[in-house]
Amino acid sequence: DTEVTQTPKHLVMGMTNKKSLKCEQHMGHRAMYWYKQKAKKPPELMFVYSYEKLSINESVPSRFSPECPNSSLLNLHLHALQPEDSALYLCASSQQRGGADTQYFGPGTRLTVL
Amino acid sequence: GQNIDQPTEMTATEGAIVQINCTYQTSGFNGLFWYQQHAGEAPTFLSYNVLDGLEEKGRFSSFLSRSKGYSYLLLKELQMKDSASYLCAVLDSNYQLIWGAGTKLIIKP
Numbered sequence: 001d002t003e004v005t006q007t008p009k010h011l012v013m014g015m016t017n018k019k020s021l022k023c024e025q026h027m028g029h030r031a032m033y034w035y036k037q038k039a040k041k042p043p044e045l046m047f048v049y050s051y052e053k054l055s056i057n058e059s060v061p062s063r064f065s066p067e068c069p070n071s072s073l074l075n076l077h078l079h080a081l082q083p084e085d086s087a088l089y090l091c092a093s094s095q096q097r098g099g100a101d102t103q104y105f106g107p108g109t110r111l112t113v114l
Numbered sequence: 115g116q117n118i119d120q121p122t123e124m125t126a127t128e129g130a131i132v133q134i135n136c137t138y139q140t141s142g143f144n145g146l147f148w149y150q151q152h153a154g155e156a157p158t159f160l161s162y163n164v165l166d167g168l169e170e171k172g173r174f175s176s177f178l179s180r181s182k183g184y185s186y187l188l189l190k191e192l193q194m195k196d197s198a199s200y201l202c203a204v205l206d207s208n209y210q211l212i213w214g215a216g217t218k219l220i221i222k223p
Contacts, residue, residue: 040216040218041215041216042201042203042213042214042215042216043157043213045210045211056210088154090156090157097209098209099209100144100145100162100164100205100209102147102159102162103147103159103211104159105149105156105157105158106156107155107156108155108156110154
């Protein structure tokens with residue numbers, strides 16, 4: 001089973017709202033990732049968690065706040081977003097970070113910021 | 115700098131064969147991945163190459179030449195459902211994925 005799940009599938013929010021994206025995997029993977037993808041562009045890495053610790057933050061604005069409550073769950077808390085933050089947000093997981101392990105992606109959350 | 119090049123768009127006919135090329139220049143190399151992505155959906159893993167040569171998986175094959183910084187994805191017996199973007203990504207020396215911009219493949223009946 002190579003399933004990563006994400007909720008919600010779609011999200012529309014205003015610039016003053018606070019919302020959260022959720023990601024879950026039950027493959028025993030110890031590395032989890034958040035990516036942002038704009039239309040017709042490749043995924044851009046935002047954050048990497050390894051063994052539930054944040055190991056990479058690709059200079060992402062503080063209005064995006066990741067959280068890894070346990071080895072199966074990854075959240076992305078959103079606050080005071082801008083319209084240009086509208087994109088597909090992808091979660092991925094792999095066996096571990098620092099190895100040549102395949103990243104498996106969830107279906108994504110389509111975010112629209114009004 | 116790090117750079118991955120692939121054609122922006124290709125068109126092929128149902129039942130035919132198509133080859134999507136990818137060239138790369140990265141700081142280190144720990145393998146090359148191909149992903150398929152249908153519009154509005156997540157990327158799905160197709161193949162991984164770390165040694166030179168051809169890896170075959172059903173209708174899809176992937177080739178790597180490390181000395182040339184070159185890979186290709188070969189799709190045989192094309193089906194309409196193969197219409198998608200195909201992303202080439204290299205794992206660099208920090209085990210970080212460096213992505214190409216993707217090749218949009220259009221299949222015509």
